[in-house]
Amino acid sequence: MRRLWALTLPLALALASLPQLTGAEEQIVTGLSQNRVEITANYDGSNILIYGAVKRTAPPPEGPRLEVIVTVEGPAQPLVLRRKEKVAGIWINQSAVTISSAPSFYAVATTGPFTEILSHTDDLRYRISLPQVIRAIGITAEAADSPDFVEALKRIRMNEDRYHIAIGRVQLLQETLFRADVELPANLSDGNYKVRLFILRGGQVIDRQDRYIGVRKAGMERDLFNLAHEQPLLYGVISLLLAAFAGWAASAGFRYMRR
Amino acid sequence: MQIYLPIAEVSINAFLLLGLGGIVGFLSGMFGVGGGFLITPLLLFIGVPAGVAVATGANQVVASSISGMLVQMKRRGVDFRMGMVLLIGGLIGSFIGVQVFAWMTALGQIDLFVQLSYVLFLGLIGGLMFVESLRSILRNRKQGVAMPVRRSHVHTWAHRLPFKMKFRVSGLYVSIIPPLLIGALVGLLSACMGVGGGFILVPAMIYLLGVPTRVVVGTSLFQIIFTTGFTTLMHAVNSQTVDMVLALLLIVGGVIGAQIGALVSTRLQAEQLRILLALLVISVCFKIALDLLLQPAELFSITPLVLP
Numbered sequence: 061m062r063r064l065w066a067l068t069l070p071l072a073l074a075l076a077s078l079p080q081l082t083g084a085e086e087q088i089v090t091g092l093s094q095n096r097v098e099i100t101a102n103y104d105g106s107n108i109l110i111y112g113a114v115k116r117t118a119p120p121p122e123g124p125r126l127e128v129i130v131t132v133e134g135p136a137q138p139l140v141l142r143r144k145e146k147v148a149g150i151w152i153n154q155s156a157v158t159i160s161s162a163p164s165f166y167a168v169a170t171t172g173p174f175t176e177i178l179s180h181t182d183d184l185r186y187r188i189s190l191p192q193v194i195r196a197i198g199i200t201a202e203a204a205d206s207p208d209f210v211e212a213l214k215r216i217r218m219n220e221d222r223y224h225i226a227i228g229r230v231q232l233l234q235e236t237l238f239r240a241d242v243e244l245p246a247n248l249s250d251g252n253y254k255v256r257l258f259i260l261r262g263g264q265v266i267d268r269q270d271r272y273i274g275v276r277k278a279g280m281e282r283d284l285f286n287l288a289h290e291q292p293l294l295y296g297v298i299s300l301l302l303a304a305f306a307g308w309a310a311s312a313g314f315r316y317m318r319r
Numbered sequence: 320m321q322i323y324l325p326i327a328e329v330s331i332n333a334f335l336l337l338g339l340g341g342i343v344g345f346l347s348g349m350f351g352v353g354g355g356f357l358i359t360p361l362l363l364f365i366g367v368p369a370g371v372a373v374a375t376g377a378n379q380v381v382a383s384s385i386s387g388m389l390v391q392m393k394r395r396g397v398d399f400r401m402g403m404v405l406l407i408g409g410l411i412g413s414f415i416g417v418q419v420f421a422w423m424t425a426l427g428q429i430d431l432f433v434q435l436s437y438v439l440f441l442g443l444i445g446g447l448m449f450v451e452s453l454r455s456i457l458r459n460r461k462q463g464v465a466m467p468v469r470r471s472h473v474h475t476w477a478h479r480l481p482f483k484m485k486f487r488v489s490g491l492y493v494s495i496i497p498p499l500l501i502g503a504l505v506g507l508l509s510a511c512m513g514v515g516g517g518f519i520l521v522p523a524m525i526y527l528l529g530v531p532t533r534v535v536v537g538t539s540l541f542q543i544i545f546t547t548g549f550t551t552l553m554h555a556v557n558s559q560t561v562d563m564v565l566a567l568l569l570i571v572g573g574v575i576g577a578q579i580g581a582l583v584s585t586r587l588q589a590e591q592l593r594i595l596l597a598l599l600v601i602s603v604c605f606k607i608a609l610d611l612l613l614q615p616a617e618l619f620s621i622t623p624l625v626l627p
Contacts, residue, residue, distance in 0.1 A: 101564070104321040104330050138624040145618075150611040152431045153620070212619035246321065246330030247366070281325040281564075288326055288559045296555025299378050299563055300548055303570055307385025310574030315393075 086126070087115040088267045090257050095271065097244060097253075098278035105246045108132070108273060111239040112257055120235050124262035127170070127177040128230045129188060130240040131258075132273070134165030134222075135251035141209045157209045161195040164249050166217075167224040169240040171232050179263030186258065186265060190214055190223060221245040250275055326562035327371040333568055335365065340379060340572025347383040347573070348390070348580025350536065350596045352517030355380050355547065356437070356603060358569070367565065374554030374561045379569040380515050380547040384540045386574040390581040391537025398488035398534045402541035404495050405520070408502025409509070409546050416510025417553070423511075436511065437607045444522050445600035451526070452593035459590065489530045489538075497528055506546060515543035518600050525593075532589040 093109035110130050120126065139162050145154035170177060174189055183189050194210055217223040222245065232238040244253075253273040258265050277285050288295045322333040339361050343354035355376050362372035391397050423432045484495050501523045505516035520539045524530040530538065555561040584592060 099323055099325075101322055102320075103323040140622045140624060142620050142622065143618050144615055144620075146614070150431075151613075151615055151618075153428065158624070209619065212617075213621060216617065216619065216621060246323070247328060249328055277325060281323060284563055285325045288555070288561070288563075292556045292559055293552075295559075295563070296552040296561060299555060299561050299566060300381060300551060302563065302567065303378055303382035303548075303551075304385055306567075306570045306574050307382040307577075308389065310386045310578055311389035314390075314578040 085117050086120070086259060086261075086266055088257055088259050088269050089113050089115050090269050090271060092255065092271055092273065095273050097248070097273060097275045099248060099250070099276065099281055100279050101281060103246065103248075103281075105248075106244045108242045108244060108255075109239060110242060110255060110257070111237075112269075113238070114236050114259060116236075121261075126232070126235045127172055127260040128232055128238045128240075129171075129178065129258040129260065130169045130230055130242070131188060131254075131256045132165070132167045132242050132244075133163045133193070133254045133256070134275075135249060135253075136161045136163045138162075139213070141213055143209065143212070157206055159194060159210070159213065162213060163193060164251075165222050165244070165253065166190065166193055167226065167242045169224075169226040169229045169242065171228065171230045171238075173227055177260055177263065182260070182263065182265050186256075186268070188256075188258070190225065220247065222247070244275075248275055250277055322564065322568070324367075324371075324562050324565045326560065327367050327375075327565055329366055329368075331365060331367070331565075336565065336568040337572035339365075340383075340569035341576035342572075343379070343569075344383040344386070344573030344576025345580040345583075346576075346599065347380070347517075347540075348387040348577035348582075349584045350517070350521065350580075350592065350599075352515070352521060352539070352596065354383060354517075354573075355515045356441070356518060360603075360606075362565075367562075368560075370554075370558055370560040371562050371565070374551065374558070375565045375569070377515075377547045377550040377554065378561055378566040379573050381544055381551060382566075382570040383573040383577040384515065384544045384547065386577040387581055388537055388540040388544065390578065391534075391540065394537075395488065396534050397537035397541050398486055398530070399538075399541065400484070401486045401489055401491075401498060401524075401528075401530065401534075402538045404484070404498045405502035405505070405538070405542045406545050408499035408504075409506035409516075409542060410549070411499075412503035412506025412508075413510040413546060413549065414506075415503075416507040419507070420511050433511065434607055434611055436508065438604055438611065440508065440519060441600050441604035441607070444519060445597050445604055447526070448522050448593055449597035449601060452590050452597060456590045456594065486530075489528075489534050491529065493528060501527065502542065505542070509546045509550060515547045517543050518596075521596070522593075532592070536584070 090110070090112035097106055114126065139159045140156055141159060142153040142156045144151040147154065168188065168190070174183070178188060183192055187193055191210065194213060214223060230238055230240045253275055255271040255273060256268060258268045260266060276282070320333045321330045323330045339358070343358045346352065346357065347354040358376040358379055359372050362376060363369060388397060420429065423429045482495050483492055485492050501520070505520050508519065509516045517539050520542060521535055524535045524539065525532060551561055
C-alpha cells in the first residue's frame, strides 16, 4: 500500500500542476520603441512604445482570458514624508515617516482592473501594484495613520506625472499581440528604467520578461551636471564669473545705448 | 520653448524664466534689494526643487546686484567704506547663520523657521517704512514747495557710540558698531533664509545709520554682491544645487530688468521709492503669513533622503 502511494503521489502532483505546465508553453516576446533616452537642453518628455507578442506551441488554452501587465520603474530612493498639522494657530510640519525605498518614476499599464487579473500572492511576489512598489515596511511604528502617508506619496507623485496607473490601457489583439504607450515626463532623473512585462491567466503570472531603458543626460546638460558634481568649487566660481560678466555687460550695454 | 535644466532636472519654458528674471531684476535695480525674497518663492511656484531655487536664486542676485551697483557707481552712489564695514559684520553673521541653519534642519523645522523669520522681519520693516514714508509724503504735501533747510542726514543714537569712523561718501561720522551689527544680522538672515538681505539693509541704513537715500541703494547692492556670492559658492560646493542654465536665463532677464529699474528709480522721489518698497515687502509678508495660517491644499511633503 505504501509502495503504491509512493508511485502515485508524484503522478498526482504532476497532474495537479498540469495547467501551469501548459501555461508555461505560452512565452512572451517583447520590444521597445527605444532603449535609450537622451536628455538634452530641449528635452520635454518622451513617449515609449512597449510592444510584444505571445509565442505558443499549441492553440491558446481554454479557461481564463490572457491578461498583460506592463510596468516601467525609475531609480528608487529613500524618502521622508512629513505632514503639516495646526499647532497654536499655524500649520507646521508635525509628524513624519520614512519610506525605505520609492521609485522616482513608476508607470503600470494593464488589460484590466488589478482585482480581476492579478492575484494578491503574485502581486506580493512580483511587486506590481503601487502599494507593493513603495516599500513602506515598518512605518506603522512611526505614525498611527501611516497608510495616509503612503496614500499622500501616491497622490503627490501622480500629480507630478511621476506615477501612472493606466488600467485597461494595454491593447491586446487576439490574445497574441499587445502594445502599451508610456509617457516619460519632462522632470526625469537619470538612471536605468526597468521595464517589466507580464502575461497572466487566472491571476497567475505565466511568463515575464525584463528590459531596460537607459536614461542619460547628453551634450551640454551632461557636461554641466558632471562638472557640478566632480569640480564643485570650479563650477561655483564659473557660475559667479558668469553672473559678474552678465551684470557688467548689461550695465555697459545700456550706457552705450543711452549715448 | 521648453528647456531642460540639468541640475534641477525639470523642463521649464525659457521665456517664463527670462520674464521672472526681468521682474526681479527691475525691482532690484529700483530699490537696491537683491530680490532673493521674491525669486526663491517664484521658482518654487513654477516647480523648481527648493534647494536649487535657493542656491540659483542667490547666483541670479549676484548678477543683478553687480549690474545695479555699476549704475550707482557712475553717480557716486556707493559708499565703499560703509560697504566694507557692513560686509565684515555680514561674514561673521553668516558664519553663525550656517550653524543655526544646520540645527533647524536637523530638527526638521527649517521651513517653519524660514517662514516665521520672513513674516517677522518683512512685517516689521515693511510696516515701519510704510508709516514713515507716508508721513513724510503727507508732510511734504502740507508744506508745499517751501521746505525747511534739510540736513543731509539725521542724528541718531548711533552717533554717540565709540569707535567712530568717517564715511565721506555718506557724509557721516559714526561709530562702526551699528553697521557691524546690522551687517551681522543681515549675514545671519542671508545664510538662514537664502536671501541677500537688502530689504533689511536698506531701511536699516536709512533709519538706524542715517545714511542718505542717495547712497543707500548702491552701498546695499555692494554688500549683497558679496554675501550672495558667498552663499552661491557654499551651495555649489556643499550641495551641488546651483543650476547654471537656470541661473543664466534668470540673469539675462535680470540684468536687463535691473538697468530699467535703476533708470526708473532716478525719476522717482525718495519717499515714493520707499513707500513702494514698503508695499512690496508688506505684500510678500502677507502672502507668507497666509500660507502659515490657512490650511494648505496639500498637508504632506516629500523630502528625498541622500543615499549613504
